[in-house]
Amino acid sequence: MRRLRRHHKLATVLIALFISGAALAAQPDEILADPALEARARAISRELRCVVCQSESIDDSNAPLARDLRLLVRERISAGDSDAAVRAYVVERYGDYVLLKPPVQANTLALWLTPVLLFLIAGIVAAIQLRRSAAAPAPPQPLTPEEQTRLRELGE
Amino acid sequence: MKRIIFLAPLSLFLLVGLYFAVGLTRDPSRIPSTLIDRPVPVFDLAAPDGGRAGLSSRDLVGEVSIVNVFGSWCIGCTVEHPLLLEIADEGVAPIHGVNWKDKPEALADWLARRGDPYARIGVDADGRTAIDFGVTGAPETFIVDRQGRIRHKHVGPISRDDWETVLRPLIEELKNAPSSSSS
Numbered sequence: 001m002r003r004l005r006r007h008h009k010l011a012t013v014l015i016a017l018f019i020s021g022a023a024l025a026a027q028p029d030e031i032l033a034d035p036a037l038e039a040r041a042r043a044i045s046r047e048l049r050c051v052v053c054q055s056e057s058i059d060d061s062n063a064p065l066a067r068d069l070r071l072l073v074r075e076r077i078s079a080g081d082s083d084a085a086v087r088a089y090v091v092e093r094y095g096d097y098v099l100l101k102p103p104v105q106a107n108t109l110a111l112w113l114t115p116v117l118l119f120l121i122a123g124i125v126a127a128i129q130l131r132r133s134a135a136a137p138a139p140p141q142p143l144t145p146e147e148q149t150r151l152r153e154l155g156e
Numbered sequence: 157m158k159r160i161i162f163l164a165p166l167s168l169f170l171l172v173g174l175y176f177a178v179g180l181t182r183d184p185s186r187i188p189s190t191l192i193d194r195p196v197p198v199f200d201l202a203a204p205d206g207g208r209a210g211l212s213s214r215d216l217v218g219e220v221s222i223v224n225v226f227g228s229w230c231i232g233c234t235v236e237h238p239l240l241l242e243i244a245d246e247g248v249a250p251i252h253g254v255n256w257k258d259k260p261e262a263l264a265d266w267l268a269r270r271g272d273p274y275a276r277i278g279v280d281a282d283g284r285t286a287i288d289f290g291v292t293g294a295p296e297t298f299i300v301d302r303q304g305r306i307r308h309k310h311v312g313p314i315s316r317d318d319w320e321t322v323l324r325p326l327i328e329e330l331k332n333a334p335s336s337s338s339s
Contacts, residue, residue: 051292064257065292068283093197093290095190 189309197288201278211278217304220330222251227258228266230294236313244273253277301330
């Protein structure tokens with residue numbers, strides 16, 4: 001019984017740790033009252049790069065500018081903008097760079113197609129190699145009369 | 157065929173090496189501005205206390221100007237400040253300040269202590285105008301042409317070299333351009 005309780009305590013601590021990990025940079029005063037709108041704001045925030053810290057989304061970042069952008073996203077959503085419109089609003093100011101997932105367009109084709117191309121090349125090379133090794137080796141040539149004579153001599 | 161198999165890893169290595177050689181010399185903090193050649197965003201910022209002019213987007217039409225996003229809290233701004241004073245003294249072009257997320261007392265103190273190069277200052281307390289300018293950090297400086305279009309963005313403190321080799325020549329060129337031209 002006591003051990004069970006100790007497990008409970010441990011579980012509580014672990015759960016608390018997990019939850020604290022999930023509670024990100026968004027401050028309580030930023031959160032929208034409407035959970036549906038807030039969920040949309042969170043989803044958009046996770047896709048927008050914090051332009052100060054660069055490797056973080058604005059949802060993760062504690063930078064003041066990230067906070068300003070989070071507030072901006074929520075303001076646009078509350079004003080009735082669609083998700084795409086909110087993203088376009090930020091992209092208009094900071095460029096495609098602000099999107100953590102680059103859009104598929106003319107200047108990002110190399111980025112998107114390179115992995116596919118490499119995979120194709122690797123596949124072709126592998127296929128050639130496999131086919132070559134799978135082909136049965138040529139049957140040995142029959143011995144010439146001289147060789148047969150020599151073999152017989154060696155055997156004696 | 158054998159030779160190709162030996163050369164493939166080598167050429168792959170060279171290709172990757174080339175990628176890194178180019179990629180690693182590029183500064184990731186320099187984000188290309190989407191605002192180049194576009195009109196300045198529409199804004200209207202109040203002046204700080206002390207009976208001076210505020211700054212709005214309308215003030216940026218009519219003459220070539222320099223828009224400097226700064227804050228008294230910003231170290232880089234302190235670094236470039238003497239150069240801004242010099243530029244203002246020389247009268248190359250008016251320097252307008254967007255005072256980004258600053259405290260009024262801190263700003264007044266900063267200007268009193270270090271000098272005031274600004275023709276106009278707009279107080280951007282909530283940082284919205286800075287976002288409209290695509291600012292990622294202070295200081296950032298924009299060169300605005302006579303039509304009120306952003307022609308150049310400089311990220312970080314302006315060095316004397318930046319000023320003499322890039323900014324000043326561009327300002328001179330824009331000032332000499334006929335006002336009707338859209339070049």
